[in-house]
């Protein structure tokens with residue numbers, strides 16, 4: 001039994017839900033993100049948020065998987081501040097929906113001033129609505145700089161408890177920074193670039209199993225919706241205890257996500273067999 005706490009199911013097929021269910025997935029959480037193209041109007045986000053809160057929960061439930069969402073405008077589409085504000089004005093209504101856990105995945109992409117301003121406005125929405133926060137950190141050479149900018153902005157904002165914020169896509173050079181400041185850390189498992197399962201297990205062996213989770217971040221690009229159960233296999237191969245494996249792949253995400261009353265990992269009865 002496992003939870004994939006970061007996966008973009010709108011980009012995956014129903015067959016992926018079936019394979020994840022067979023592998024033991026009981027719950028997923030899906031952050032709002034860039035869909036591979038820029039939406040031409042804020043109304044495009046209204047439809048996307050409906051998909052995240054109406055369509056995907058139904059599609060997942062057929063396979064006994066509980067589906068939860070996070071709502072935001074991603075930094076890639078937030079360069080036009082007026083456009084971003086229109087989208088952000090829709091967030092409070094969606095935070096009331098029964099499968100929504102909070103604001104995410106917010107963060108930085110190119111570390112620009114507008115991105116940072118939009119990021120801070122999202123933090124304000126989260127504070128006002130007492131919502132959990134899921135954060136995307138930039139990839140490759142900008143990761144350390146972007147992570148520092150993000151953590152400093154949260155500290156300067158000052159209204160959010162780090163225990164209610166998860167910083168995702170951490171790697172060897174950013175995980176300590178995130179954990180030391182009291183945040184939760186997420187490791188995204190990619191098939192062959194960035195953080196592989198082997199590197200994630202190295203990080204667990206160096207930094208321990210507290211306040212850390214693994215996820216597939218499966219989306220429309222080259223990614224693997226079974227990355228979490230495959231990492232479980234890697235942990236077993238390297239001699240980790242069943243208790244530690246369960247902690248990383250189930251107990252930790254459940255503990256963080258259960259800070260929202262809308263999260264549940266209680267088994268759901270599938271309607272397909």
Ligand SMILES: [Zn+2]
Nearest residue numbers: 031033105217
């Ligand atoms: Zn993502």
